Amino acid sequence: MSDQNRRPLPHDFHPPVPAFTVVSDGVEAGGTLPSAQVYAEGNTSPQLRWEGFPEGTKSFAVTCYDPDAPTGSGFWHWVLFDIPATVTELPTGAGGGDFAGLPEGAVHARNDFGTRDFGGAAPPPGDGPHRYVFTVYAVDTEKLGPDADASPAVVGFNLRFHTLGRAHLIAEYEVPAAG
Template identity: 80%
Template sequence: MADQQRAPLPHDFHPPVHEFTVVSDDIEHGAELADAQVQAAGNTSPHLRWEGFPEGTKSFAVTCFDPDAPTGSGFWHWVLFDIPVSVTELPAGAGGGKFEGLPEGALHVRNDYGSKDFGGAAPPAGERHRYVFTVYAVDSEKLGPDEDASPAVVGFNLRFHTLGRAHLVGEYEEPAAG
């Protein structure tokens, strides 16, 4: 991707909304992802904690999207929604395995790997990709779609129900072979 322009971030196409803060014990904005968030190494969803979301928030959604994937439409690594408003932190690993720390009632839809969980970074060898972890403040307790919806349907609903947004961007490059 060195000689290609980088794809816009997914939020560049959405109306502006209240910005709030998301932090992580596992991801530093703009820095290299740890092995734990790489599919072949740890494949573990990161810790996330958020604050400063707007009044009127009734639930949250969390996504991880790779806008640099060579697909023409990016790549969804994680789509989780209907997180109760009382939950403002997810521990590392809540998005997979035994789903420890995943709040009751939260729904995963199938990511682009085909599984209903977090799928770690796995760019083609020699390409540096960005992984956009976004927390959405939602204006309803239930977003609407069920767990059989596609990430695009969830994104469509988020477009019309998002009161605020916070994101962290991590990067990862799989070394080129030889």
């Protein structure tokens, strides 16, 4: 997929907010997404750590989004919110369906696979590189409002009005064409 055909990121349409930093011990910004974060291989959420978020942050949300999915609306791989403001790191695998490693009170909304967990990269063969955008949102309220049955769009709607700052880490992954 050429750069001119790449879709914008979801927060490109939200009001500008201060940026802060998110890093991972397993995912390199601008690099290739490791097999641990691929659906058919490891299907494990990466370790994420953040700092420099705005004063007044009362909770965090974490998402993983593929804007390059051939759907017309991208693809949400992970939607997690109501992470307490005292938490500034998620361990590898925190996005698993058993909720191990998640702080108390954090809420997993359903992703576009229809599950309440992290779903790894799964681009169609030959579709070119897809970007996987891990975003951490600093939120101005302890509870965002939606529950675990909310769609990613509803969570995004609420984040639009409650985000104080945003950090993102982007890696790519592609499956070569068969043959």
